[in-house]
Amino acid sequence: MSRQAPLVFIMAAGLGTRMKSDTPKVLHRVAGRPLLHWVVTAARAAGAGRVVAILGHKAEVVKTALDADFGKGSVEIAIQPEQRGTGHAVQCALPAVQNEPDDRIVLILTGDAPLLASERIAELTAACEASAAGLALLSTIPPRPMPYGRLVRDPGGTLERIVEHSDATEEQKRIADTNAGFYAIRLGHLRKDLAALRADNAKGELYLTDLVAHAHKRGGATSIDAPFTEVAGINDRTDLAGVEVEARRRINEAWMRAGVTMVDPASTYIDADVGPLGKDTWLGPNVALRGKTSLGAGVRVDLGCVLTDVQVAENTNIKPYSILTETAVGPRAQVGPFSHCRPGSRLDEDVHLGNFVETKKTHLMAGSKANHLAYLGDASVGSKANIGAGTITCNYDGVGKYKTTIEAGAFIGSDSQLVAPITIGRDAYVGSGTTVTKDVPRGALAITRVKQVNVEGWADRFREANAKRKKGEGEP
Numbered sequence: 001m002s003r004q005a006p007l008v009f010i011m012a013a014g015l016g017t018r019m020k021s022d023t024p025k026v027l028h029r030v031a032g033r034p035l036l037h038w039v040v041t042a043a044r045a046a047g048a049g050r051v052v053a054i055l056g057h058k059a060e061v062v063k064t065a066l067d068a069d070f071g072k073g074s075v076e077i078a079i080q081p082e083q084r085g086t087g088h089a090v091q092c093a094l095p096a097v098q099n100e101p102d103d104r105i106v107l108i109l110t111g112d113a114p115l116l117a118s119e120r121i122a123e124l125t126a127a128c129e130a131s132a133a134g135l136a137l138l139s140t141i142p143p144r145p146m147p148y149g150r151l152v153r154d155p156g157g158t159l160e161r162i163v164e165h166s167d168a169t170e171e172q173k174r175i176a177d178t179n180a181g182f183y184a185i186r187l188g189h190l191r192k193d194l195a196a197l198r199a200d201n202a203k204g205e206l207y208l209t210d211l212v213a214h215a216h217k218r219g220g221a222t223s224i225d226a227p228f229t230e231v232a233g234i235n236d237r238t239d240l241a242g243v244e245v246e247a248r249r250r251i252n253e254a255w256m257r258a259g260v261t262m263v264d265p266a267s268t269y270i271d272a273d274v275g276p277l278g279k280d281t282w283l284g285p286n287v288a289l290r291g292k293t294s295l296g297a298g299v300r301v302d303l304g305c306v307l308t309d310v311q312v313a314e315n316t317n318i319k320p321y322s323i324l325t326e327t328a329v330g331p332r333a334q335v336g337p338f339s340h341c342r343p344g345s346r347l348d349e350d351v352h353l354g355n356f357v358e359t360k361k362t363h364l365m366a367g368s369k370a371n372h373l374a375y376l377g378d379a380s381v382g383s384k385a386n387i388g389a390g391t392i393t394c395n396y397d398g399v400g401k402y403k404t405t406i407e408a409g410a411f412i413g414s415d416s417q418l419v420a421p422i423t424i425g426r427d428a429y430v431g432s433g434t435t436v437t438k439d440v441p442r443g444a445l446a447i448t449r450v451k452q453v454n455v456e457g458w459a460d461r462f463r464e465a466n467a468k469r470k471k472g473e474g475e476p
Contacts, residue, residue, distance in 0.1 A: 005049030006125050006184065007104055009093045012036050012111030013056030013080040018236040024058045026111040027065055028240055031247045032271030032290055035234060036062065037069055038114030043107065045118035046125065052096045053111065054089045056080040085205025086181075087197045094191065102188025105129065108208065110181045113233045115247060120226055121182075128184035133218040135189065135211060138180040138226045148178035149209050151223060158220035162209035166202040177223075179209060180231035189215070247272065278314060296331065305336070313349070327359075330366070348383075365408070377401075378420065382408030388432065390415035407442070 016025025026036035033041075036053065043051055053075050055062050066075045078093040090108060097106070105128050107121060120138070127136035139151055147165035150172050154160040162179050163172050185193075193214040197206045215221040234240050251272060252265045259279035262268045269288040270277075277289075278297030288306045289295075296314035301307065303320040312318065312329045319336030326343035329335065333351045344361035347353060351364045354371035362379040370376060370387035378395040380403070381387065391412050393404040402420035406412065410424045413432035424430060428440045431447035440446040 004104060005047050006107045007097055007100065007187070008043045008048045008051045008107045008109060009078075009090055010036065010039050010043070010051065010053045010109045010111045011086060011089045012062065013054050013059075013083065013089055014112070015057045015083065016112075016235075019240075020237075024062050025234070027062060028234070030114045030240065030244050030272070031251060033114070033273060034065060034069075035114045036066070036111040038272070039109050039111050039116065040066070040070060040075055042116055042118045042121055043109065046121035048107065048121075050076060050097070052076045052078050052093050054078045054080055054093050056083065085199070085203070086208035087194060087206030087210065090190070090208055091194050091197075091206070094194065097187065100187055102186065102191070104187040106185055106187050106190055108183040108185070110233055112235075113181070113231055115230050115232070115243060115250075116182065116226075117230060120224075120230060123224060124182060124184045127222045127224055128186070131222045133189075133215040133221050134186035135215040135218075135221040136184045137212070137221055137223055138182040138231055139177050139223045140180040140226050140228045140231050141176050142178060142228050145173075146178070148180075150175040151177040151179060154216070154220075158216065159212060159223055160216050160220070161213040162207075164201065164203075164207060164209060180226055181233065182226075182231065183208070183211065185211065189218075284320070302336070310341075376404075379404040379406065381406045382410065382426070384408060385410045385412070387412045388414035388416065392417055394419040410440075 012026045014025060019025050019028065027034045030038065040051055053066060055077055056079065059079055063077050076096055078096050080089045080092040105125055107125065124136055124138060128134065142148060149162040149164045150168055151159060152161050152163055152172060193211050196214065197210055199206050201207060212221050229246050232243060234243055248269060251270050252262060252268055255270060255277055256262060260277050260281045260283065262283045264285040267285045268283050271290045273291065274289045274293045277295045278299060280298045281295050282300045284301065284303040286304045287301050290307065291309035293307045293310045295312045298315040299312050301318045305318050305320065305322045308325045310324045310327045310329065313331040315331055316329050316333040322336035322339040324341040327341040327345040329347045330349040330351065332349055333347050335353045336355065338355045339353045340358040342358065342360035345359040346363045348364060348366045350367045352369040352371055356372065357370045357374045360377040362376045362381065364381045365383040367384040368381045372389035374387050374389065375392040376387065377393050378401050379393045385406050385408060394417055395401050395404060404418050404420045405423040407424060407426040409427040412430045413434065415433045416430050417435045419435065419437045422436060423439045425440050425442035425444065427443050429445045430436055430440065431445060431449065433449040434447050436446050
């Protein structure tokens, strides 16, 4: 018998009508990852060889998503052009493996059950390898009555057949052990048994579950009990929400065991593809880590922060209510509160970015500071430069975007406007309230505000005149 990596078929052709969505059901997300991608990832972690996704509804949309995440053509595609049951779906995938030998093991998984563990898939493969009948499946006991197929056993306890809910008698519906919908079977048996399927049932479909009756003739399939939370499929938005809660609980528990502190795990949202998170990372309440975010050791992310596709180096402090997207943050940086780093932002070591500062496609080099109320777009800020409160880079003229370069050690006074394209030279000063439209040389002072004039006694005369006016108008 072969010890080659198993082949994998993933059934993902359903219409998903109960989702009431224009998005294919298998592309709805749990913890930031599409349902189908969870199953592909688990299968690969379990040592799968070729993976074939059986698609139907909006197949091109699903294929594009698979190519984007796993590489073009990495997940092979089979098409089920019409919905004629699970057996028909697998029949549609057989041409993809026509050159594979009969002793290869084929795993048949469903694309809408994202919490199936890779360890369970490996266990299923091993059970098939050991089965004289060449078939193993997962069974489960739902926490409430559900329309799942029932596992019917012969008097000796051998699995005889699976009866679908719509075809079951009332006595059979009382059987607690149900079919979870995951199989491992020798390819040779699969080829023969699929050819023998008949649509003589209440739905007029080809049932994959009929494989079990064929296996009974070879000595009986092996069933492996699995927790319902692990094998539960998603049919509607309620199911989706329930699986989301369970997925996030598992993710959070795994990170806490790895050395991450969460003040309130119930309000901490970490996507499936986030990581690594360094030891002694501290996450406040209502923190969301999304996409492929990673955090170094000793990072602190405080209340209400949202980080999407962000890389944060060690010992950085992200203060409350800061939003960072597609941003790289160096070690020992201080960000926030209420900072907004838009895509293309890069903060080097020891950078300070304070409250109500927004960056976009901007590089702040080591030790530079923008502590208050600034907009820095399409800019390069040199090391140890200081950006005063109210500074903005005027990077857009209604047609194009232009770059502002602020060299090392420059000091930009408060309420300054830097009209790009422009360069502020090394160690230069820009006086507060200045609108800069020309390059500033190294070590120079740029100032454009009007000369201050003090009019002695003006305020007293102003108040006296106003008092007389009010008295003449009869105001108290």
